[in-house]
Amino acid sequence: MGRSPCCEKAHMNKGAWTKEEDQLLVDYIRKHGEGCWRSLPRAAGLQRCGKSCRLRWMNYLRPDLKRGNFTEDEDELIIKLHSLLGNKWSLIAGRLPGRTDNEIKNYWNTHIKRKLLSRGIDPNNHRPINESTPSKTTPSVVEEPVQFDFAGPDQLRTIKPEPVLLNREEGDNSGTTSEKDIQTDDDWVLNLELSVGPARTTRSKANPNSAESTRRWGSELSGTQAVVCLCCRIGFHNESCRNCRISDVRTTIWESKIL
DNA sequence: AACACAGCCAACCGCAAAGTG
DNA sequence: TCACTTTGCGGTTGGCTGTGT
Numbered sequence: 220m221g222r223s224p225c226c227e228k229a230h231m232n233k234g235a236w237t238k239e240e241d242q243l244l245v246d247y248i249r250k251h252g253e254g255c256w257r258s259l260p261r262a263a264g265l266q267r268c269g270k271s272c273r274l275r276w277m278n279y280l281r282p283d284l285k286r287g288n289f290t291e292d293e294d295e296l297i298i299k300l301h302s303l304l305g306n307k308w309s310l311i312a313g314r315l316p317g318r319t320d321n322e323i324k325n326y327w328n329t330h331i332k333r334k335l336l337s338r339g340i341d342p343n344n345h346r347p348i349n350e351s352t353p354s355k356t357t358p359s360v361v362e363e364p365v366q367f368d369f370a371g372p373d374q375l376r377t378i379k380p381e382p383v384l385l386n387r388e389e390g391d392n393s394g395t396t397s398e399k400d401i402q403t404d405d406d407w408v409l410n411l412e413l414s415v416g417p418a419r420t421t422r423s424k425a426n427p428n429s430a431e432s433t434r435r436w437g438s439e440l441s442g443t444q445a446v447v448c449l450c451c452r453i454g455f456h457n458e459s460c461r462n463c464r465i466s467d468v469r470t471t472i473w474e475s476k477i478l
Numbered sequence: 479a480a481c482a483c484a485g486c487c488a489a490c491c492g493c494a495a496a497g498t499g
Numbered sequence: 500t501c502a503c504t505t506t507g508c509g510g511t512t513g514g515c516t517g518t519g520t
Contacts, residue, residue, distance in 0.1 A: 233489085233490075234488095234489075234490090234513090234514090235488075235489080235514085235515095236488090236489090255505095256505080256506070257504085257505060257506085269505085269506085270490085270491090270506085270507090271489075271490080273506080273507080274488085274489065274490080275488090275489080277507095278487095278488070278489085279488075279489095306509065306510090307508090307509090308508075308509065309507075309508060309509085320507095320508075320509080321487085321488075321489085321509095322487085324509075324510085325486070325487055325488085326486095326487095328486095329485065329486055329487080330486095480520105481519105481520085482518100482519085482520080483517105483518085483519080483520100484516100484517090484518080484519095485515105485516085485517080485518095486514105486515085486516080486517100487513105487514095487515090487516105488512105488513095488514090488515100489511100489512085489513085489514100490510105490511080490512075490513095491509105491510085491511080491512090492508105492509100492510090492511100493507105493508090493509095493510105494506105494507090494508085494509105495505100495506085495507080495508095496504100496505085496506075496507095497503100497504080497505075497506090498502100498503085498504075498505095499501105499502095499503090499504100
């Protein structure tokens with residue numbers, strides 16, 4: 220039994236992509252657009268599985284990708300987003316125009332982790348390293364590590380959050396928050412219940428790319444809420460921020476409520 | 479020059495979510 | 500509702516490159 224492979228592995232190329240393969244993929248997508256990754260390789264004349272094609276396109280060939288080193292602002296933005304979202308690389312990438320989740324993930328693991336450690340901050344929980352781990356019997360009151368007050372781009376500041384009471388009774392699965400929404404540290408629970416905007420939209424045949432484009436741009440939604448993207452709100456706006464060029468952006472991440 | 483090691487990053491893998499009939 | 504397919508995400512791996520010995 221077991222899961223059937225995503226593609227017939229025999230006769231499939233693996234490993235690094237050649238220039239010829241890149242060109243075939245780019246040409247095909249230029250002509251037909253993204254989507255239907257499963258059938259794309261055959262149609263494009265590639266001996267690759269759809270997943271591989273998608274990854275290559277998303278992480279390397281997309282024309283809108285930003286090349287080059289991360290800026291200091293991007294560093295800080297990633298750190299702040301990670302403190303809120305954890306390893307949700309795709310969500311973080313959605314807030315960094317031109318950057319991919321894979322790129323950010325790699326950058327986190329190779330640079331930022333070290334950077335935080337050198338600052339005496341645990342990259343996993345964004346707390347000072349020497350801060351003792353709370354005992355399991357201690358009442359579940361923790362301080363949310365980072366919270367921002369978005370008064371405006373020039374007024375970025377970190378605010379000290381109210382202590383958050385996070386009691387979780389054993390076996391109590393009531394409420395709307397799923398287990399996935401909860402970061403657990405044994406009995407310690409930080410329930411961010413993030414409402415991340417733009418919400419991951421559902422895919423449909425009519426618009427097969429909607430989820431991905433949403434992930435990428437974080438702004439291609441209709442909505443009536445905020446009109447300023449995250450980077451602006453926390454003061455990291457730059458000219459390349461594509462989100463800001465779209466006037467009707469739904470940005471609900473900051474409506475997160477801490478229970 | 480040769481080797482060992484570390485850092486980096488593209489790509490792979492497995493799983494879960496979402497879509498479809 | 501269910502089974503199956505497709506897509507997307509996050510963790511991990513492997514190979515290339517640079518640096519030190």
